[in-house]
Amino acid sequence: MKRIVALEEAAMFGLSIFLFGKLSFAWWWYLVLILTPDISALGYLVNTRVGAMTYNFFHHKAVAIVMYVAGLYLNNEVVQLIGLILLGHSSLDRMLGYGLKYPDSFQNTHLGLIGKHKEDYK
Numbered sequence: 001m002k003r004i005v006a007l008e009e010a011a012m013f014g015l016s017i018f019l020f021g022k023l024s025f026a027w028w029w030y031l032v033l034i035l036t037p038d039i040s041a042l043g044y045l046v047n048t049r050v051g052a053m054t055y056n057f058f059h060h061k062a063v064a065i066v067m068y069v070a071g072l073y074l075n076n077e078v079v080q081l082i083g084l085i086l087l088g089h090s091s092l093d094r095m096l097g098y099g100l101k102y103p104d105s106f107q108n109t110h111l112g113l114i115g116k117h118k119e120d121y122k
Helices: 002-021 028-033 036-045 048-058 061-074 077-095
Strands: 105-109
Touching: 002 077, 028 077, 036 048, 036 077, 048 105, 061 077
Parallel strands: none
Antiparallel strands: none
16 A cells, blocks of 8 residues: 555656646756755644644645645746645655654654654554
8 A cells, every 4th residue: 555655646746846847947946945845844843733733734735736726826936836846745755654743743644653763652
């Protein structure tokens, strides 16, 4: 099942790259911006509940899709770019096994436990 999910996420990651190619930005912008959604993990400096909320908001694909479609509707490439970066990043994360976070721990995700010390969490 993990391979099927990874293939699906790879397809969505590819879609984000394809749609990015339709925008007028230079390709290096995608490479520079693809990791920026991880800034949302700064919420973990407050506590795990706030961290999970901020992380999940910026890694939720519905947010990415709404941003992209809003950019289409407004004819605003910057808003489209934000949506595509959010979509590409969250797809890449899930392709690598990193899911949305539960509020009890950064390691506890909807795709299972992650991290080097995941055995300690059980």
